[in-house]
Amino acid sequence: MVRLHRSLSNQSVALKSLVSRALQGERAILSRPSKAVRSDVRGHVVDSALKTQTRLSYPSRQKVLAAYAAGTPVKEIAGRFGIYRGTVWKIVTSAGQPVRSRALSPAVREEVRLLYESGLTLAEITKELGVSRLNARAAIISAGGAMRPQGCRCQRLACT
Secondary structure, rough: OOOOOOOOOOHHHHHHHHHHHHHHHHOOOOOOOOOOOOOOOOEEEOOOOOOOEEEOOOOHHHHHHHHHHHOOHHHHHHHOOOEEEEEHHHHHHHHHOOOOOOOOOHHHHHHHHHHHHHHOOHHHHHHHHOOOOHHHHHHHHHOOOOOOOOOOOOOOOOOO
């Protein structure tokens, strides 16, 4: 059997810990507070997910569908029921209701194309007509137009 010298083992750390605990007195054992029960007037709330999820009851889903059919904006419906906008789309499509399209009318598409060809940027067109950047871009491409490189106003600056 091999005996190690006392200098190779550090028993004093455990002894110091024991002495300091005895001098401080015994610490009270703290218990964790119990989890609060989550309840919601809209339905059962799941706690096990990363984010809490509200399960909409059948009547609540019907109210979402009725609000969507009445033309209420999706953002407003989501806020009213405490759900994501994507959840509204899922409820609507799973119920088989037609999805509202925010496509531009042919007259607006033509105006977007003409303004872009005259040299305006997408930002200027969206500000002037009040349409989204994506809709304006889609209108230009669907009309057979080509997108200019970013930052280039070829028609105005004659940089062709």
